[in-house]
Amino acid sequence: MGSTKEPDFIISSITDASAVEKHLPSLRVLLQHCVNDEPEISSIGFLAPLTDHAATSYWLDLLSSSVIGPGATTSLLIATAPGSDQVVATVQLARMAKETHAYKGEVRKLMVHPDYRRHGLGRRMMDEVERVAREQFGLEMLVLDTSKETPARWFYLRTGWNEWGICPDYAKSSSGVKHDCSFFCKSLV
Structure with missing residues (x-):
C-alpha cells in the first residue's frame, strides 16, 4: 500500500503592509467560507x-490595529497552498498586555479552507503557533475557547x-x- 504525500503548505507570518495587500483577497474568501459555508x-x-465588505474590513482593521507595527500585540500566521499565494489557513496569537498575564497568550480564529481540511493543516498551524509562542515570545501557557458543539472542540481535545x-x-x-463554550489551556513548559 503506497503512502500519499501531504501537500507542502508554506506557513509564514504577516508582518508588513505589502503582505496584507497581496493576501487580502484570499483572506477575505477564507473568512467567508469559514462563516458562510456551515453557519450552524x-x-x-x-x-x-458575511459580506465581502465586512470580511475585508475585519482583516484591514485587525492588521492595522494589532498585527503590523511596533505596538503589535497579535501575530497572524498564514498557510499558503503549494505553488500559490492563496491563503488556505490562518491562526492568530494574541499576547496579553497586563504584566501579570504576560506569560500567556490566546489562540484565536484557527481557520482552514474547506478544500484543504483533512490534510493535517490545522495541526500544523497549531504546532507553529505554539512554537512561535514559546520561542519568539517566551510564553508559558496558551488559552483558547470554542463552541462545544463544533468539530473544533474534538480537534483541540485530540491535539x-x-x-x-x-x-x-x-x-x-x-x-x-447560542451554544455552550469550551475553554482550553495548554502549558508550553
Missing part, C-alpha cells in the same frame, strides 16, 4: 452571511489541549444560535 457549526465571531470548563450559552454560531 461556525463560531468565530460573525453572523452569516493535547486541556478542557478546563464549559460555560452555557457563551458562544453564538454564525446562524445566530
